[in-house]
Ligand SMILES: Cc1cc2nc3c(=O)[nH]c(=O)nc-3n(C[C@H](O)[C@H](O)[C@H](O)COP(=O)(O)OP(=O)(O)OC[C@H]3O[C@@H](n4cnc5c(N)ncnc54)[C@H](O)[C@@H]3O)c2cc1C
């Protein structure tokens with residue numbers, strides 16, 4: 001179980017793996033995530049399922065190397081197995097025919113956005129996707145996204161590809177051109193989601209965001225994943241991961257995500273001292 | 287000793303035998319078990335105190351009615367393995383119960399030796415623990431003889447004491463059993479909540495392994511309500527019965543300002559990080575936990591004691607339990623309170639939290655408290671704490687652990703058709719049989735009663751097993 005069948009590097013420090021997990025593939029709905037452990041002493045980390053294939057019994061995960069677990073995963077090869085994968089978790093995306101849905105994906109956030117976009121597209125929506133990254137080399141899954149979007153707009157902060165600027169500017173452009181928009185779905189780094197909401201709030205557009213708080217069990221048992229939405233405390237793992245973006249306290253989320261920064265660095269350094277850690281590639285000397 | 291065995295003394299001359307423990311100063315810094323257990327001679331001495339009453343009232347204090355005088359007689363006769371089997375007739379997890387049961391309010395509270403208050407009751411729990419450990423180490427490890435398969439199959443949601451007890455009882459009747467567990471480890475609160483120093487995880491693992499050897503199938507990482515529903519188990523998978531033993535686990539918070547600051551944990555999260563995820567081994571194990579220097583725990587139950595004592599072991603310099611009433615009303619077991627005090631846990635009594643104070647980075651740096659006094663008794667008979675007007679004060683801290691109880695986790699009830707819940711979200715089931723109004727579905731343990739005890743959960747598992755056996759006519 002949980003064997004890696006395919007793995008590739010799709011960007012600097014960004015990996016994609018196809019993993020055998022038939023039961024999860026079958027039950028999974030867009031928007032849901034899994035929690036995995038690499039080894040017996042591993043931590044439990046949540047990752048959104050980027051794609052699945054029910055016939056083949058596989059799920060696809062996309063991750064960026066940021067901490068010891070994701071770096072460790074970067075060193076895992078085809079044929080290696082995960083210790084545990086628990087899922088699907090979280091409430092599925094509410095998918096129906098809204099009309100025109102704009103999906104905004106920033107950086108690695110394009111991966112979780114993909115199954116939602118596909119679902120919205122299959123439900124008959126007019127789907128406009130805005131994908132953004134710092135620079136061209138960091139853009140991921142553009143071809144997959146193109147296939148499930150009626151219109152695809154790409155932006156890079158440095159102008160190396162597509163529109164020169166931020167996804168929020170592209171979104172503002174759509175609003176300014178009088179585009180009818182019935183729903184915005186934004187997934188990406190917290191500052192990006194916050195910026196998107198600042199735009200949609202002014203235009204009074206319903207906005208769904210997918211939050212990635214720190215989690216432990218993922219079943220509502222611990223409360224590690226607390227987020228504040230509309231002044232109320234909610235559990236990201238069971239009440240979410242998707243919430244009404246206009247109501248989310250993003251500043252709190254950012255602070256909570258930084259809770260273990262110190263320990264994460266210790267864990268990463270510790271990992272680099274292991275045989276796996278020193279032979280693995282640390283792109284850019286991360 | 288031998289003449290005491292021959293004719294039990296009317297008045298026990300032997301005092302209640304203490305169980306050896308790790309030195310408090312030493313143990314406050316390690317995760318090894320606090321209580322070390324009896325040696326053979328202590329067990330024999332303690333057993334000699336049992337009067338072997340004709341009408342044993344101790345048994346009535348035991349939620350699963352272990353044949354206490356019978357097993358103690360076997361101890362007196364030196365047959366420790368026989369004694370362990372005697373207990374196992376009613377309680378399949380005696381190594382666990384012997385460690386975590388509140389015997390002082392159950393069997394030992396009814397013991398005739400202790401009845402008049404002159405003598406202390408016979409230490410039934412310590413004896414249970416001793417013989418169960420003895421049998422695990424010296425027994426032949428043989429499994430009971432297994433009956434022929436009946437062709438029936440039962441699905442169990444949750445691997446806590448309720449689910450494990452039921453699994454054991456049914457497999458011994460030839461029913462195929464699959465246990466579905468959300469987490470990656472089996473045992474429920476026994477592995478994620480109760481700390482290693484009170485209940486070593488190796489013991490839980492050994493009990494689970496025994497069930498596995500008997501043929502129980504375990505599926506971990508399997509969240510019922512997400513990957514499959516109870517209705518899927520019944521309809522698609524054609525289970526003859528499903529038992530829901532998913533526990534209480536949904537932590538309550540105080541709903542005071544600052545509760546989402548960094549450094550504020552639910553007891554569940556704190557203990558799960560420390561126990562299940564082995565944060566005490568960080569960075570050898572990957573999961574971190576905030577290592578507070580000054581830790582404050584809100585609440586006065588066993589879970590609060592466990593959180594406080596775990597904090598000490600993780601290296602906290604000062605750990606304070608904040609409780610609204612006084613020492614007398616503390617709901618925790620007296621033994622746990624005593625252990626906590628010995629290890630250096632402080633108590634801030636008649637005090638109620640109003641606010642958690644944070645800094646710019648979003649970390650807890652202190653708490654604001656309200657001084658209380660005891661007023662008139664409330665419905666439960668306990669004197670109600672009432673605020674002293676204007677008596678506010680602050681206390682510095684960097685970690686806050688909220689341990690004020692758990693609500694029912696709605697995941698299973700909300701995804702199962704026609705399952706009744708009460709106003710607290712607990713599943714409605716017959717207390718005698720565990721049967722729910724929904725066809726082929728039973729439930730028991732904390733998900734039915736609200737947060738209770740290991741032995742009550744085991745009792746619920748046992749009752750549901752008997753009811754299923756009766757329903758299936760096996
Ligand atoms: C810190 C702590 C200390 C305690 N100390 C004591 C003590 O000393 N003595 C004592 O008697 N009692 C103690 N208790 C209480 C005792 O542990 C519980 O009453 C008992 O464990 C309840 O058993 P249960 O089988 O009902 O549920 P649990 O032990 O809670 O087990 C339920 C299991 O179901 C799983 N589950 C939940 N939802 C799903 C789902 N949807 N799908 C699949 N699996 C699911 C959970 O992950 C869990 O493993 C303590 C509790 C805590 C939290």
Ligand code: FES
Nearest residue numbers: 218220222223237
């Ligand atoms: S991760 Fe534990 S409750 Fe959400």
